Amino acid sequence: MKRNLQRTAINKKAVIEQLKDTKGIISIACQRVGITRQTFWMWLKDDPEFKQEVEEITEYQIDYVESRLLDKIEDGSDTAIIFYLKCKGKHRGYVEKTELDINSSSSSIKVEFGSKDDNDETPPQILNG
Numbered sequence: 001m002k003r004n005l006q007r008t009a010i011n012k013k014a015v016i017e018q019l020k021d022t023k024g025i026i027s028i029a030c031q032r033v034g035i036t037r038q039t040f041w042m043w044l045k046d047d048p049e050f051k052q053e054v055e056e057i058t059e060y061q062i063d064y065v066e067s068r069l070l071d072k073i074e075d076g077s078d079t080a081i082i083f084y085l086k087c088k089g090k091h092r093g094y095v096e097k098t099e100l101d102i103n104s105s106s107s108s109i110k111v112e113f114g115s116k117d118d119n120d121e122t123p124p125q126i127l128n129g
Contacts, residue, residue, distance in 0.1 A: 008043075011033055011034075011035055012043060012047070012050050014032075014033045015029050015030065015033050015035065015040065015043075016050075016053050016054070016057070018030075018032045018033055019054065019057045020057060020060075023061050023064065024057050024058055024060075024061040026040060069083070069084060
């Protein structure tokens with residue numbers, strides 16, 4: 001039993017190192033360490049310290065990708081500029097559709113409306129979340 005716990009601890013550390021090396025790609029990290037993705041997800045659910053380390057790597061990954069996006073914007077990429085404005089400029093009207101989230105203690109409902117530019121007469125879609 002003690003040997004299994006030691007092996008698990010070693011594998012968890014190895015997965016963390018592989019996640020850093022692969023910039024957060026879970027399947028490759030698991031493959032390199034020799035564990036299944038199911039094992040990874042079980043560790044994530046059951047081990048708060050492991051989960052925190054994985055979340056830190058995920059945040060690093062997002063920071064890295066954001067920095068690359070900003071590089072593309074500086075290079076004048078129209079696609080990068082539009083993407084950024086659709087994500088970060090919603091409050092200024094850079095949206096293609098309007099979303100309204102209605103949350104209650106037991107469920108949530110999302111209503112999506114088409115943009116002002118839509119030529120069709122499609123009614124709002126109600127999606128159960």
